[in-house]
Amino acid sequence: MSSEIAEVTRVVNAFSETWNRHDINAFADLFAEDAEFVNVVGLWWKGRPEIKGAHEFTHQTMFKHSRLSIQDVVARFPTPNIAIARCRWTLEGHVSPEGLALPPRNGILVNMLQQDGGTWRIIDSQNTDIIEGVVSRPQ
Amino acid sequence: MSSEIAEVTRVVNAFSETWNRHDINAFADLFAEDAEFVNVVGLWWKGRPEIKGAHEFTHQTMFKHSRLSIQDVVARFPTPNIAIARCRWTLEGHVSPEGLALPPRNGILVNMLQQDGGTWRIIDSQNTDIIEGVVSRPQ
Numbered sequence: 001m002s003s004e005i006a007e008v009t010r011v012v013n014a015f016s017e018t019w020n021r022h023d024i025n026a027f028a029d030l031f032a033e034d035a036e037f038v039n040v041v042g043l044w045w046k047g048r049p050e051i052k053g054a055h056e057f058t059h060q061t062m063f064k065h066s067r068l069s070i071q072d073v074v075a076r077f078p079t080p081n082i083a084i085a086r087c088r089w090t091l092e093g094h095v096s097p098e099g100l101a102l103p104p105r106n107g108i109l110v111n112m113l114q115q116d117g118g119t120w121r122i123i124d125s126q127n128t129d130i131i132e133g134v135v136s137r138p139q
Numbered sequence: 140m141s142s143e144i145a146e147v148t149r150v151v152n153a154f155s156e157t158w159n160r161h162d163i164n165a166f167a168d169l170f171a172e173d174a175e176f177v178n179v180v181g182l183w184w185k186g187r188p189e190i191k192g193a194h195e196f197t198h199q200t201m202f203k204h205s206r207l208s209i210q211d212v213v214a215r216f217p218t219p220n221i222a223i224a225r226c227r228w229t230l231e232g233h234v235s236p237e238g239l240a241l242p243p244r245n246g247i248l249v250n251m252l253q254q255d256g257g258t259w260r261i262i263d264s265q266n267t268d269i270i271e272g273v274v275s276r277p278q
């Protein structure tokens with residue numbers, strides 16, 4: 001594995017490691033200052049402060065005891081300093097707004113990363129739930 | 140508007156123009172040969188032939204008479220030859236696998252594009268349904 005693939009994979013895995021520690025400062029530090037993030041219901045956060053604030057809220061509530069597992073990180077490099085890294089994930093241990101336990105969920109996350117001064121940071125993320133057995137939605 | 144923003148916006152708008160003509164050859168030509176595409180239910184297509192085949196199938200079935208409207212294309216350029224273009228969209232006129240009319244849907248699409256020899260093509264797409272009034276799913 002090249003050092004660039006290893007480093008990009010490390011950053012993507014840090015997404016779940018910081019999530020599982022509920023360390024939102026470290027989570028937010030994975031993102032560039034002007035990064036954007038679209039979550040599984042289409043909320044569009046612009047800039048690291050919005051990304052951080054949204055995750056501080058959810059990790060005090062529905063994701064407080066959740067555990068995120070990332071599988072199968074696949075990275076492509078359209079240029080030497082840009083990476084597209086896609087992975088599948090499973091989330092367990094999350095609860096509804098009323099505090100009720102919810103079943104595990106699966107999804108697929110794309111992160112675009114850029115290297116700047118030797119550091120790879122996420123400049124864009126978009127997340128999509130996996131709905132098994134259908135071609136589109138609603139069906 | 141710079142010529143680069145104009146050209147990237149043109150390609151993103153061509154996504155809906157070719158969709159609405161159901162011209163899947165022209166639709167597929169917007170993508171690079173090794174492009175990847177994740178749709179709203181997490182299906183992950185790898186390469187232009189898979190992207191084309193999937194859309195040929197849906198445009199003969201559930202999307203045969205559908206109409207896609209793209210709004211608010213916002214493009215960023217992390218490097219001069221790479222663009223991240225995000226837009227919201229509305230889909231109308233689609234049907235269920237049983238042929239029943241379905242209500243309009245809204246979503247958010249990110250396209251990454253790369254310029255090669257003066258031509259901008261989509262190298263990666265990921266699509267997410269917008270679910271109003273929630274922070275995450277299921278709730």
